[in-house]
Amino acid sequence: MALDLRKQQVLEAIVECHIETAEPVSSRSIARKYNLGVSPATIRNEMADLEEIGLIRQPHTSAGRVPSQRGYRYYVDKLMKKTELTPREEKLIRAIFAKKVKVLADIIQCTLKAVTELTDYLVFLSGPYFENDVLKKIKIIQLMPGKALLVVMAETGWVHSKAIDLSSDITVDDLAYIELVLNHYFQGLTFKQITRTVLKDVYNELIKYRKTINHILEILEVVLQEEVKENLYLGGTNKILKQPEYSDVEEVRNLMNFIEREENLRMILQDADPYRVTVKIGEEIKSEQATKYSAVTAVYNAGGNIVGTLGLLGPMRMDYARAMTVVEHITRVLSEALSGEKVY
Amino acid sequence: MALDLRKQQVLEAIVECHIETAEPVSSRSIARKYNLGVSPATIRNEMADLEEIGLIRQPHTSAGRVPSQRGYRYYVDKLMKKTELTPREEKLIRAIFAKKVKVLADIIQCTLKAVTELTDYLVFLSGPYFENDVLKKIKIIQLMPGKALLVVMAETGWVHSKAIDLSSDITVDDLAYIELVLNHYFQGLTFKQITRTVLKDVYNELIKYRKTINHILEILEVVLQEEVKENLYLGGTNKILKQPEYSDVEEVRNLMNFIEREENLRMILQDADPYRVTVKIGEEIKSEQATKYSAVTAVYNAGGNIVGTLGLLGPMRMDYARAMTVVEHITRVLSEALSGEKVY
DNA sequence: CTTTAGCACTCATTTGATAGGAGTGCTAAT
DNA sequence: ATTAGCACTCCTATCAAATGAGTGCTAAAG
Structure with missing residues (x-):
């Protein structure tokens, strides 16, 4: 053509x-x-x-x-010609991300905020997930009788810890043994593998600690799931109302219905090209409800690994140049925030 | 009258x-x-x-x-006559809250979900906060050279822990000393007091660990802030569109504008009566933007302490009986979920 | 003194007809 | 190949009239 x-x-x-x-x-x-x-x-x-x-x-x-x-x-x-952010806008982004202490949840909030400041589209991102992270070491540290800390350390340097309650007849030696067995089984596996290889193998090995181990495994699962789970965050729902297409309530309802179902957004994020900004127009989003929408997505990474995807959703009459620039820029900043300094 | x-x-x-x-x-x-x-x-x-x-x-x-x-x-x-939830609805609530492992974030999600299932109003809640929690003990546990775990234990039994990076010349003895000093200063204080009493007092005491202590205090602050911060969660934005008053986009925009400013919602939650469900009608919500809205709120607690508030926001033509029943019921279930079993 | 039937009156909403206007497609001239 | 000109289409704004829901008032009945 x-x-x-x-x-x-x-x-x-x-x-x-x-x-x-x-x-x-x-x-x-x-x-x-x-x-x-x-x-x-x-x-x-x-x-x-x-x-x-x-x-x-x-x-x-x-x-x-x-x-x-x-x-x-x-x-x-x-x-389409590429656009650039104005210096003002770049400054704005830097200001938003310039928080001193970096908690993951905060960074995600910053991201949502930054994008909603820069565009009038819906923003959504799949939270960082680390299913391919390799487990380096598990530690169980007793804090006081009946209370211990389960610590999971990953090769990437991420450390997760959660408190666990124990029946008070568990001794430090018991914990040491449990720790040993857990490490024996899980060390070197990715988080994904661990949750998949039935945790029950371990359960059998440690059958004599029945009650305790049950609990520990439960917590371990929570910790791992938190890492693996691809959380979905959404913002800009009010900004999108500025778009003239949504001066009809029926359209608003449609849109809300669409974004209400998380799987719709996940699907859009799923097949983002890892190397460039992805644009999906109308039916290219494989959803009957989304034939009037367009989406712009890009992945972001932490320490070189792709850990999530950022997306914009708007009417097909989207300012693609603008959207692509913003998505590209923010994913870069986000990647830096996640990689550069340590994030707690 | x-x-x-x-x-x-x-x-x-x-x-x-x-x-x-x-x-x-x-x-x-x-x-x-x-x-x-x-x-x-x-x-x-x-x-x-x-x-x-x-x-x-x-x-x-x-x-x-x-x-x-x-x-x-x-x-x-x-x-107004009190209404009751149907057995079906009660069952629904139980089903939603019947997750096995309880992470705080999940519980909040469940709450939002439950309420949006039961009503077509906006739901919002201030997340559990524990500013009056008393610090029982701080522990600093070395995980490996250059990496340690900061553990904060509260009287209520809540345990928070975060990883910290250390310069590698810090010895275990150093950490023990720092731990000692921190406990000396902070033990027995409420979280609120700690963040307010200048953390710098401690800084001076530990001046010789300058760099390390800097970092530790920073993390400590993050942990405490997480406890103290009254997070705000919001749901039901799409459900509210079902209300006929919002078939006019202008009305929708007004509403969105109102809820966009967190302080508006916080203010509504703020003066909830701790002993009964609170209803604010129109101008009773002290906001010019909210003269057409009504809000129904109730507090929830964890282990006997009030830790947050749940609210519904809708048009003045709200089904008050229904809203009050739902809010009352859910705050009760929520309190149980937070108090009964341990929440991680 | 209270209640109610009846009726006139008000006013938002719906309907239909009309005029206006924006924009195209086609044709013929340049 | 381009374009001026014009007929044609069809959306939209406007206005008047019709509709009808609902009230307020009055006068009669209980």
């Missing part, structure tokens, strides 16, 4: 104008705004051609043109 | 009918639905009286009546 230069210019004009105004774009307005050196009539002819190829469509006979899904795709792939 | 019985019946009818239909209530519809044994004309007379007292109003001349803020207040205080 090679378009001649002028058709490209017209398509670009239509897409950009429509992104800006949310209204169908007329031949006259293009002639006025963009200096193509031709009259509206000529543009109309080009438009008729573009419509025939299926890159734009007419909401009704006497209306201007609107890009079709394929039109947006063509625009994103071939015509 | 003593109303005779029939006026009360009429007011009750108007409120309940309006809560149900969201429409102005006419004299005829009351005569039809409620068997007051009088004609619409009589009811009209009563209505005129009620309007004069300011308990109901007329949106326009040829419309039915709508309860005023004071009308709702009268209804809630004097007329």
